[in-house]
Structures are given as structure tokens and as C-alpha cells.
Amino acid sequence: MRRILSVLMENEPGALSRLVGVFSQRGYNVDTLCVAPVDDGSLSRLTITTHGDDKAIEQMTKQMNKLIDVLKVSDLTDGPHIERELMLVKVATKHETARAEVKRNVDIFRAQIVDVSTNNYSIQIAGTSDKLDAFLESVSQIGEVIEASRSGVCGIARGDKALRP
Amino acid sequence: MEMMSGAAMVVRALKDAGVKHVFGYPGGSVLDIYDALYVQDDVEHILVRHEQAAAHMADGYARSTGKTGTVLVTSGPGATNTLTGIATAYMDSIPMVVLSGQVPTMHIGEDAFQETDMIGCSRPIVKHSFLVKRAVDIPAAIAKAYHIANTGRPGPVVVDLPKDIVNPLEEHPYVFPENVQLRSYNPTLKGHSKQIKKAIDVIKGAKRPVMYVGGGAVACDASDAVTKFAEILGCPVTSTLMGLGAFSGVHEQSVGMLGMHGTFEANKTMHNADCIIALGARFDDRVTNNVAKFCPNATIVHVDIDPTSISKTIAAHVPVVGSIDVVLEQFFEKLEGFDSKAHKENLADWWQQINQWRAKKCLEYKLDNDQIKPQQVVQALYKHTQGDAFITSDVGQHQMFAALYYPFAKPRRWINSGGAGTMGFGFPAAMGVKIAHPDAVVACVTGDGSIQMNIQELATCLQYNIPVKIISINNRALGMVRQWQDMIYKGRHSHSYMDSLPDFVKLAEAYGHIGIQVDKPEELDDAMARCFAEKDRLVFMDIRVDQNEHVYPMQIKYGSMDDMRLSKTERT
């Protein structure tokens, strides 16, 4: 089953490699990984999407928690949550119909065109990973997708629940 | 505020962390630290002959005392030579701090001379590591390293020290933190009260209980509490290879070691139990045999300080996260007013069954008039040390014979590489034990293969007068490999034969020690007596034994815990 794990850890050199090491060392899957400093910059927050059965996810959570640098691990998929992924995508728009059609798709998916050149549009879109997949699928019917860069999922729990030090 | 150089800080911080002995080997990147060692005598340094041995010595020192062992090595090859020692300590949760030199910070990443990424190399085999980048951070990093190494589930910690930060010409303020607080590291010592209650309910209701005691009980010095608990319940107790001695092997409730080479009664007791009380053990593959067939009728109460050890291989019905000593105190509170006598009467049938298994006498073997049997060597060792020595071991058949035929009555007396199975561990570990306990009898049970993996340390023993006894059970073979080849590969002894062994007596003498060779059964007793009479000398006993002996019992692969071979011809 797909899981979204949120991790709060010390923003120390080597901390990220230790965390990623746990995954490779123990044969767990990382589907996406999104990481940036938060709070006063002394902490990093990571969101990892992974898949596995309950036993594997439980071990994964415990193994991450065991790392000295890790403060907290929470499985967002345990409860209601919000997840978002950001994608930047460059689509070839060689003729007028392609431009119009891409623009129409951008509106439908509530994406934004953030750069325009003679031959292509650069588009920004945020949403669930499914939505990003659907958008990619859709625009690829119109013109060539030259490149896409995705942030990986980041997420938080809905309501009062929060991951804090 | 005191001002001093980074190099002086390293040595001073060791002293402030309570370190008395450092095992190490110098080299370019740590010369400044070595110079700082030279001008003091609070911390004694033992110069080894190979850095791997330094780590094993620190490890033996730690296992026998509970204190953190310390290693100091240079960058590059000096650091990488310790990796096997670090892995060995990691697998068995031994507190150790390894200080490694590193190239100057401005050259890190340039493939400078003797640069290796020690933090990266050691990452999967350490509890934690620090790359210290500023001299002022040295005392705090060292304080944290010792705190982390020896709290919670203990383990090795690497502190990498670039050369520029230990520059003797630059002075910085020195502050050693009195208390180490880490917001992200707070091991759980006390069990959750709900889980404690559940555990006690299950334990009280059990009709065929067994206590399964592992290295975790040794690590937190819970031996007395384990014994008290066992005596309240009156149940059988089995120990893992790592747990031997936490509960006395000569106690009437002991059924001995369990697992791959466990006793018939221990494995039978486990398999037929209705309740397994696991204390600081981790259900590893050398214990469980086939997990799908593991103890089908048992409710499992699993107490361990490390949550990852619980339900990793075998699901626990009642998990309790906490330190064994603390959790047992919580159990005792809950057991106040418990009718221990009535409970024991309820276990009478269970004991009757267990005694039938014991009657099998699975450790019996046939003596031979012409050849010494390896089991016999361990029994002679037991006799000549009154069962009260520190025994370290290497890895192989001799290790299993030692574990099975030398019942340990006290914790920290049995010192072996259980998790990693590192040949070459035993001898340097014995040296570390002897340095920690100069007045104690320390013997290393080893094999003709293993002893050659760190034999260079004979020189260190001469230099520092470390009179350990080497009991080498010489079967002219990599015996354990040979045993598997006999059993699984139709006796094809592919590269398990040790041709051209050295003359170990001459070798010992060349290093300035005493060597004794024994090959006749009737000479064994006298030779042992001579060995232990030489209190202040290292004695290397080269004992030539029957090459064809196998270790039994032995679990049968893919079977349940109690599927065992009992001899070359008999199986369960």
C-alpha cells in the first residue's frame, strides 16, 4: 500500500544520508522524497512516499525513529491529510492549435503558464500526484513533453494534528 | 575559561569522559593528538599491531566492564582497518567510541593523501557518527559520542577529526558539557504501564512458560533481576549465545543455550512453550530456524529497549519497549502478593516434561584413548579455571564447544562475536578484558584458523605484559566450514583444510611467550595446570584434537526450532 511518511530531523550534515541509508540498507522502497529546512533552520522536514505491507511500514518507521538525528516520524496516510506535489513541465507548442489546446488544458487543470518561447510553454502545476499524472497524460496528446521536473510529495495532516518538535 | 589546542582538547575530553585506556595506532593525521597524549598520564594508550585488533580490544574491554571502549586511529587505511571491529561491536550492541583522524577540512573531497570518507564507510555499522569541523566543537562532540554509545541500546560511535582542527598552535576555549541533552534522542527505559499489565496477565496464566534471555539483559546489568524473576516464576530459562551468564548456566532452572547449536532441552522447551518471555533477545535467524514453523503455540511477550527489535522477524503478542532492568522492576511491582508457590506447583507437569528432554543428555560425547576431543578441552579449561574465568572466543566449532561446555555463572564472563561472527575477535578481545581486569584469569578459546587472523598482537602482549591464555583447539581445519561440507556437500572439503600450519610453540616463543603443545589425552590435564600456573606469562596452548568431531545438537535447516541432528547418525 502507498504511504506518506513525514519526518522531522536535525538539519545536520550527514543526517539525510543516514536516513536514505536506512532505506537502501534494509531494502525499503522510496518512491518520492521531498526535503527542506523548516522552523529556525535547525530542523529538516522530509516527506517520503513509499509502499509496503503493514509490517514493512512499521519497521521502516521504527528504523527511521531509531536514527539519532530523527525527532519524529508520522504516517500521514493513517488519517485525513493534505498532499501536494509541484511539477514544472515544458511542452512543445510548434503551431497555433497546439498553443491553444495546451492553454485550454492549463485552464482545466488550474495550472499556470510561467514561461513562453517560440517553440514551447513552461507550465507550473500543483496538486496530488494523480492530478499531475493526468495533466501530463493530457498534454502529451497535444504536443511533445520536452521535460518535466517534479518535487515529490509533501504533506501535512488535516485538523489539529501536527508534526512539531 | 581554559584555553587549549584542539589536540589537547581531544585528550582532555577523553579524560573528562572517564576514559582510562585508549587502544590505537598513530599516523599522519593524528600525530598532533599523539603528541598531546605524550605529555600526560591520565589516559593510557596501548599500541596495537593492527587497527582491527584495537577495535576488538576496546570491544572486549567494554563487554567485560560495561564501560565504553575507546579506539584512536589515523585517517584512510588506519580508519578502514577498524571497520570489521566496528561492525562486530554494532551487531552485538557494544559501547565503543572510535576517534579517527581525517585530512584537513579544506582538503576533504580532494582525494587527499590517506583520505577516505570514514563517516560514509562506517555509516551502516555505527549507532551514530560525528565529523567535527571546528576545534571548539571537539569537547561537545566527544561528550555526545560517549553519551550515545552507552545509553539506550549501546553501540559504536565514530568521531572523525580533521587534522586542521587539532592544530597544536591554535588555542580555543575548552568547555566539557556536564550534561548531554539531545532533543532527538531519548531512549525509552520504562515500559508502558498498560503493556506491563498485559504482560503479567499472560505470564501468570501460562502453563508452559519459558524465559528466553539475550544480550540485552547483560548490557543493562539486569542479571540479578532476571534471576529473581525466574525464581518467582519457577520457569525454565534459556539463553542466547549473547545472553550466556545473565542467568547462571548452573542454576537448576537453566536449560542452556537455544538455537542452531542449542541444547535439545532448550529447543524442545521453546518449541513446546505456551508463553515465551523474551528479555533483551531479538529472535534472530540463528535462534528461530524457520520462522514459519517457530513455536506454534506460544504467546510471545517481548521486552526490548530497541523498538526495531520487536516484531522484526517474529510478531510479538505483547510488545514492551524498555530497558530489561527497569521493566523487571515494574513486573515485580505488579507481582506483589503473587502466590509463587502455587504457581510453581502448576508447572510440575511442564518440568516433568523438560526433565525427560534433559535426560537425553545431548552434550554427551565419546572420549578417545588416542585423540583429544575438543569438548574435553573446554571441560578441562572449566576445571582449571573453576568455571570462573573470563572466556573470550573466536568463531567456529571451538566457539560453540566453549558456549556449550563452559556453563557461565556470571554475566560479562563470556565474550564472543555473536552477531557478526568475526574470526580474529577472540585474542584481541581477551587482551582488552585483561587490561580492564588485570587480576582476573582471562582465556581465549580459539581455533587454528581464527588465531591466525590477529596473531600479530602477540607483540602487543609482550610490550604491555598482558598475560592472557590462548587455548587453541587445533583441528588442522576450518572446522565449522568442514562440518557443513560434511553435512551438506558430501564431504567435499573445498578449501577448509589448513595445510602448512606454523609451529605455534615456536611462534609463541619467537614473540617472547610460552608455547605448549599437547596431543595426547592423558597429557591434557597437566598441560592445563602448567598453563594456568604461569600467572604472569602469556601461554599459547596448541592443543591438537580430533579433526572429525562435529558440533551437536544442530538444528536442521528449514525445520522448526526442535528439528535437530543430535549426532552424525541420530536426528529428532
Ligand SMILES: Cc1ncc(C[n+]2csc(CCOP(=O)(O)OP(=O)(O)O)c2C)c(N)n1
Ligand atoms: C573473518 C571471517 N571469515 C570467515 C568466516 C567463516 N567461518 C566461520 S567458522 C570458520 C572456520 C574457523 O576455523 P577455526 O578458527 O580453525 O575454528 P574451528 O571451526 O576449526 O574450531 C570460518 C572460515 C568468519 N566467520 N569470519
Ligand SMILES: [Mg+2]
Ligand atoms: Mg580449526
